[in-house]
Amino acid sequence: MLEIKNLHVKLEEEDKQILKGVNLTVGEGEVHAIMGPNGSGKSTTSYVLSGRDGYVVTEGEVILDGENILELEPEERAAAGLFLAFQYPVEIPGVSNMTFLRTAVNAQRKARGEEELSATDFLKTVRAKAKSLQIDADMLKRPVNMGFSGGEKKRNEILQMAMLEPKLCILDETDSGLDVDAMKLVSEGVNALRDGKRSFVVITHYQRLLDHIKPDVVHIMYDGRIVKTGGPELALEVEHNGYADLLAEVEKA
Amino acid sequence: MTRAELKQKKLDATAARVEGMTLPAGAPWAEALRQDALNRLLSMGLPQGRDEYWRWTRPDSLNAAEAPKAAVFVASEAPVFSGLDRIKIVFVDGVFDAEVSDALEGENLEIMRLSDALSSDIHWVKDAYGVQEKKAQDPVERPFATLNTAFATDGMVIRATGKVAKPVSLVYLHKKETSDAILHHVIRVDEGADLTVLENGPAAARFNKVMEVDVADKAAFHHVRAQGRDHERRAVTHVFATVGQEALFKSFTMTANGVLTRNEVFIDIVGDDSVAHVAGAAMGDGDFLHDDTVFITHDAERCESRQVFKKVLRNGAKAVFQGKILVKPEAQKTDGYQISQGLLLDDNSQFLAKPELEIYADDVACSHGSTVGAIDDEALFYLRSRGVPASDATDLLTLAFLAEAIEEIEDAAIAEDILHRLEGWLKRRRK
Ligand SMILES: Nc1ncnc2c1ncn2[C@@H]1O[C@H](COP(=O)(O)OP(=O)(O)OP(=O)(O)O)[C@@H](O)[C@H]1O
Ligand SMILES: [Mg+2]
Numbered sequence: 152m153l154e155i156k157n158l159h160v161k162l163e164e165e166d167k168q169i170l171k172g173v174n175l176t177v178g179e180g181e182v183h184a185i186m187g188p189n190g191s192g193k194s195t196t197s198y199v200l201s202g203r204d205g206y207v208v209t210e211g212e213v214i215l216d217g218e219n220i221l222e223l224e225p226e227e228r229a230a231a232g233l234f235l236a237f238q239y240p241v242e243i244p245g246v247s248n249m250t251f252l253r254t255a256v257n258a259q260r261k262a263r264g265e266e267e268l269s270a271t272d273f274l275k276t277v278r279a280k281a282k283s284l285q286i287d288a289d290m291l292k293r294p295v296n297m298g299f300s301g302g303e304k305k306r307n308e309i310l311q312m313a314m315l316e317p318k319l320c321i322l323d324e325t326d327s328g329l330d331v332d333a334m335k336l337v338s339e340g341v342n343a344l345r346d347g348k349r350s351f352v353v354i355t356h357y358q359r360l361l362d363h364i365k366p367d368v369v370h371i372m373y374d375g376r377i378v379k380t381g382g383p384e385l386a387l388e389v390e391h392n393g394y395a396d397l398l399a400e401v402e403k404a
Numbered sequence: 405m406t407r408a409e410l411k412q413k414k415l416d417a418t419a420a421r422v423e424g425m426t427l428p429a430g431a432p433w434a435e436a437l438r439q440d441a442l443n444r445l446l447s448m449g450l451p452q453g454r455d456e457y458w459r460w461t462r463p464d465s466l467n468a469a470e471a472p473k474a475a476v477f478v479a480s481e482a483p484v485f486s487g488l489d490r491i492k493i494v495f496v497d498g499v500f501d502a503e504v505s506d507a508l509e510g511e512n513l514e515i516m517r518l519s520d521a522l523s524s525d526i527h528w529v530k531d532a533y534g535v536q537e538k539k540a541q542d543p544v545e546r547p548f549a550t551l552n553t554a555f556a557t558d559g560m561v562i563r564a565t566g567k568v569a570k571p572v573s574l575v576y577l578h579k580k581e582t583s584d585a586i587l588h589h590v591i592r593v594d595e596g597a598d599l600t601v602l603e604n605g606p607a608a609a610r611f612n613k614v615m616e617v618d619v620a621d622k623a624a625f626h627h628v629r630a631q632g633r634d635h636e637r638r639a640v641t642h643v644f645a646t647v648g649q650e651a652l653f654k655s656f657t658m659t660a661n662g663v664l665t666r667n668e669v670f671i672d673i674v675g676d677d678s679v680a681h682v683a684g685a686a687m688g689d690g691d692f693l694h695d696d697t698v699f700i701t702h703d704a705e706r707c708e709s710r711q712v713f714k715k716v717l718r719n720g721a722k723a724v725f726q727g728k729i730l731v732k733p734e735a736q737k738t739d740g741y742q743i744s745q746g747l748l749l750d751d752n753s754q755f756l757a758k759p760e761l762e763i764y765a766d767d768v769a770c771s772h773g774s775t776v777g778a779i780d781d782e783a784l785f786y787l788r789s790r791g792v793p794a795s796d797a798t799d800l801l802t803l804a805f806l807a808e809a810i811e812e813i814e815d816a817a818i819a820e821d822i823l824h825r826l827e828g829w830l831k832r833r834r835k
Contacts, residue, residue: 201789204781229791241786245804254800255790262791294804295786311790 152350153177153319158211160199160375169195171375172211177319177368180347184361184386185354187372188394193354194238196372197321201235202228215319229255230262232318236308236325238354243295248307251295252277252314259315280313284340301328309340320344321352326360338363358390373398414449418547421450421467425555434522437534441553444538450547457544460724460756461666461695466548466640471584471610474636483575484604484630484658484825488817490573491515493560497578497608498585500558512566512597518559518588529561532590536616536644540670544699549642549668552614556588563592564599564623571600571626571818576607578634583608589615593623595648600815601625606632606662611639621648621675627655628818630825631665635691638664649675649704656813658822659686659694660829666695673735676704683712683812685822687829688721688753695724696744702735702765711742714809716802717753718833728760731768738763740770747805748778749798799830 153176160170170192177183185193199206200213202225213221220228243251257267268276281291284306296304305325312320322341326334341351341364353364361369361383369385370377371394378401379385389397405413422445427438451463465472493515494505500517508515521529534553540546562572574589585608593599597620607613619625631639639662647653659665671680686694700709715723725744746755757774779801787797806826813819 203785203789224794225785225788226791226793226797229789235789237786237789241782243780243783243786243801243804245807246800250800251787251790254792254796255787258793258796259791262793315790 152179152181152216153352154214155196156212156214158196158199158213159209160195160206161209163205163207169206169375170199173372173375173377175370175377177350177352179350180345181368182345182351182353182364182366184366184369185352185372186356186369186386186389191372192375193372194323197235197323197354200321201225201233226258226262229315229317230259234312234315234317234320236305236312236320236322238323238327240296240304240308242297244297246295247292248295249277249291252311255311256314277314281310283343284310284313284336286310302330302333305329306333306337309337313340313344316344317349319350319352321354323354324356326355326357334360335363358386361386371397373401410454411449414452415446417467418446418449421469422446422551427554428519428557430519430522431524433530434533438554441534441538441550444541445547445550445554448541448545448547448550450551457697457726461664461693465638465664466610466612466666471582471608472638473581474578474609474634474638476578476581477606477632477634479633481828484821485573485602485818487821488571488573490571490602492573492575494575494577495558495585495587495607497580497583498558498587498611510568510570510572512564513568513572514563514565515572516561518556518561518590521561521590526561528563528592529590532592532616532618533588536618536646537614537642539672540644546642546668546670548612548640549614549644552586552588552612552642556586556614559588559590561590562599562601563594564597565594566596567598568600571602573602573604576603576605576611576632578606578608578632578637581609584610586612588613591615591617591625593617593619593625595620596622598624599626601627602818603627603629604632606634606637607639609637611637611641613639613641615643617643617645617653619645619647619651619653622650623648624652625654626814628813628822629657630822631657631659631662633661635661636663638662640666642668642670645671645680647671647673647675647678647680649677651675651678653678653680654812654814655682656809657684658825659684660825661687661689661692662694663691664693666697668697669699671700671709672703673701673707673709674703676706678704678707679709680707681710681712681812683710683809684714685806685809685826686715686723687826688715688717688723689833690719690721692717692721693723696727698727700729700740702729702731702738702740704735706737707735708739709741710812711744712809712812713744714806715746715755716749716805717746717755718749720752722754723756725757725759725774727758728762729770729772731763731765731770733764735765736767738765738768738770740768742772743808744774745805746776747802748776749802795834799827802830803827
């Protein structure tokens, strides 16, 4: 499904290398977690994958479903099935959440040569999915993320993901800012999308989310690289001991 | 040159400008009003580039003896408002055309051609024609409006005596390349009455228009106008309004294209507990200059005023906003809001703003803001990451930028129509 090969990325504005050879392979239907200390390059990886400006890929490739997506525009990557749930969802004054969702869904359908959803079908689907995430009608009417609480913004990201039905979902700290109940809702939302084919990359600092969304593989990112890969137990180890021992071990090797 | 010499030069130019123009005939009282306006004009003079409120908008082409040529534009789609059930009143190059207009009548409505009204003895028109224009010359002169009062050749006198169901729709057609039109409308909305006036179309190669509106106590007046797409036309317009007690005044203007558009609005809120909103959405491409000059005076208690002006500019387009809220000493509990914003779609365009607040009452809440900026990169990327192509995303964000102004239109069907035009404007400019 996703193959990141030796990805090197620096900033466009300054000569600063952020990613220094990321390698990651995610198979169909798998859930991978990426953990790692602040500033290690997790969000940068997710931004580069989704095609945000400001980064320069100096080396490496990103293959999604056999296609090198680094050549594609962000919207083409989305239409190819990539979705990023932002660590910091963006507020858009003047665009209602509903318009935003409908525009996105229909743009992707159009890009894939499918017919646009009728207004009624769209409404029905949105309402059902919003309900399961406890997003009320008012939040759908309001401008995108404007005045939403931290947790509401994150639930809104999951709603977008549910509506767009991507092949590969990247969740960047979707658990941060969520209370216990919201964490459950969001996890249920994610798990509902697990169908054995769709793949997930879950970036998180906490085991708590991984209790709900069980990863197949856990990676530790440090200083722009994946430095250790293991099973779910790796996340538990981080939870109990922090990164110090782990990283010391990596440095030695 | 000394100040006196400059002033003399201005007056000489003004005298030269009106030489050969004759004051339209009418009833003695009307002729006296026109003569008074001409005298006032000759003593104040037409604007010059050095005048405080004309620094950013060159008045030369408006002052020129002849209207500069403007190519006639033919749109491929039906004009704005044509889908509405309305009372349609058509002017062709500034001349009322009864043939293609609806009958000048309607429930709770009196409509009359200006020339007819100024030739008869209608007492309320006597007290209205040019009266607000004259009053609005202080503290800032508006000489083109005075010129208009003196020389206006046509227009409508409209009185609403109750709720008027259909909007009165003034349609201005431009057919001659050098037409020079001066229209003056006088509107009175009686106590408790409710009237909507629509305006659309380019009118003429050069268009000078005044609308004087008297909104009586508990009355409501809605005004929505779309200034035509004839790019080469020039327009200077004035809306003067007096707003009574518990009354509502709302005016929205959409402007797409135009080498020169100067829209002045002067509102005097004289009755307590009233509301006055003025809004505009302007879209400019290339050789475009759009100027909103707004002056709202609060002279009563607990009134609310809003000024919401948004301008989308590309390819070197230029827009100006000069807006003032004046709160008189007795206008306590005033709620005044003013926002003017420019969205620059490239680096060549320019938005100039002069927001002013002058407050003499102590218990008021007034805020104003002015911003100029580009499309928000973060929002653009967010949309694109959801699959929305860059050009669609830019249009969506542009319309979002205009939303606050469009929301000022109360009627949903009219707002929809306006929105549709703005979308069309953006679509035609897709790369
Ligand atoms: N536009 C930028 N300008 C300057 N530095 C940047 C920029 N983008 C990323 N960086 C730097 O790159 C490094 C990696 O940042 P990134 O946001 O990817 O970390 P992260 O692993 O997601 O951290 P966190 O766990 O705190 O979210 C950090 O040192 C950050 O300061
Ligand atoms: Mg991060």
